[in-house]
Each structure stands twice: as structure tokens, then as C-alpha cells.
Amino acid sequence: MPVTDEECDMQLLGMLDSPYVRRVAISMDLMGIDFEHRPLSVFGDFEAFAAINPVVKAPTLVTSDGTVLMDSTLILDHLETFVEPERRLVPPTVAERARAQRLVGLALAACEKTVQLVYEFRLRPPERQHTPWIDRVRGQLAAAYSSLEAEIETGETWLFGERVLAADVAVAVAWSFSTFVLPDEAVLRGRPKLARFAERAEALQAFRKAPMA
Ligand SMILES: N[C@@H](CCC(=O)N[C@@H](CS)C(=O)NCC(=O)O)C(=O)O
DSSP: OBSOSSOOOOEEESOTTSHHHHHHHHHHHHHTOOOEEEOOOTTTTHHHHHHHOTTOOSSEEEOTTOBEEESHHHHHHHHHHHSOGGGOSSOSSHHHHHHHHHHHHHHHHHHHHHHHHHHHHHTSOGGGOOHHHHHHHHHHHHHHHHHHHHHOOSSSSBTTBSSOOHHHHHHHHHHHHHHHHOTTOGGGSSOHHHHHHHHHHHTSHHHHTSOOO
């Protein structure tokens, strides 16, 4: 639903410590889309956030006609529809698109499992932590990153060649996020291709303009 009938600039709501917000900010920059970033916290700025999106989910995008969108994948899907073909971040062929969606899915699953571990370790008192659940989540996190490590080539190109696309952003952002918030996590060690890939991505201007911390 539009929040206003008047034309307004696009606004991206949410903090860049969220990998979901960050992937949208970086992707919008790569697409060449102007936007205002409003770093509202879903916790500390709950009321201000709720005034724009009552569901309080980050990222939230308020489009130029005032439509309020949420969920990083749905936001990026919307943006792909009106950006010039040469600025799009999803490859055009069916086979490449399927591979891209698979890689993005693995990266998003890794983000989700990382968040679950962080919540388990930081929010739940130690006596209430459930080891079988932690082991399950840790196994899923390891599986996601093992699959991604196997997909990355060594060298100086990206997942689909010369251009940084949505899958590259998702993978690099996920890896940076996981290793930042879980620095001692054993299942994140020994993944040299992912580490190098994220390091190269983080050196790009679009990534540097959207710092995680
Ligand atoms: N699948 C969503 C996940 C977004 C998400 O979980 N965002 C977190 C911040 S990192 C959030 O909004 N948390 C507040 C809540 O769920 O109450 C996406 O891709 O945007």
C-alpha cells in the first residue's frame, strides 16, 4: 500500500549490520539506483520503524510511489524489473538464472543459520541451550558454506564472469557477516576460496560504501 500519493525518493530502511539490508544497499548501488538510506534499528527504533512498516522487518524499501516492500529477495526482484538490462544483477538465461538462485539460496540459508546460532549463544542462558539443536544448525551452516566453497573458482573473475552480480553480493555479504559475528566458529575455518572471494568483494566501492560495522 502506498504510504503517500506524492512522489518521493526511494528509501531503504534498516541497519547495515544486517546482511539482508546490506545486500540490498550494495545491489542498488551496483544497479545505479539512487536511494536514501535510513539506518533504523528493528529494536532501538521500533516505533519509528513501525510508523513506516508496521511489521518492522529490515530491509524495508519505500518505493518512489510510496509502496512499502519488505524481504531482501522480493525487494531486489522488484528493482530488477525496471533497471536497464545492462545494470541487471540476475543473469538472463534460464540455466544461469537457476544457478544464481541456488547460490543466493545457499547464502541466505547461511545468514539464517548464523543468526540462529547468534541468538542461541547471546540471548539464551547457557543452562537453557539445547545442544542437539545447536549441532543441527551448525551442520546446516557448514553444509551451506561447503556447497558455496565448491562453486567458487580461484582467480579474479566473479561467479558469472567479469561483472559482480546478485549472487556474488549475496555470497560475499553472507561470508563477511558470518565470520564477523561468529569469529570463533570452527565450521567457518578452512574455506580459503570463500575468504578470498569476500575479501575481493569487500574491496569494491559498492561494498565499501555500505560498511557492515
Ligand atoms: N528473509 C528476510 C529476512 C530479514 C530479517 O530477518 N531481518 C531481520 C533483521 S537482520 C529483522 O527484520 N528482524 C526483526 C524481526 O524479525 O522481528 C530478508 O531476506 O529480508
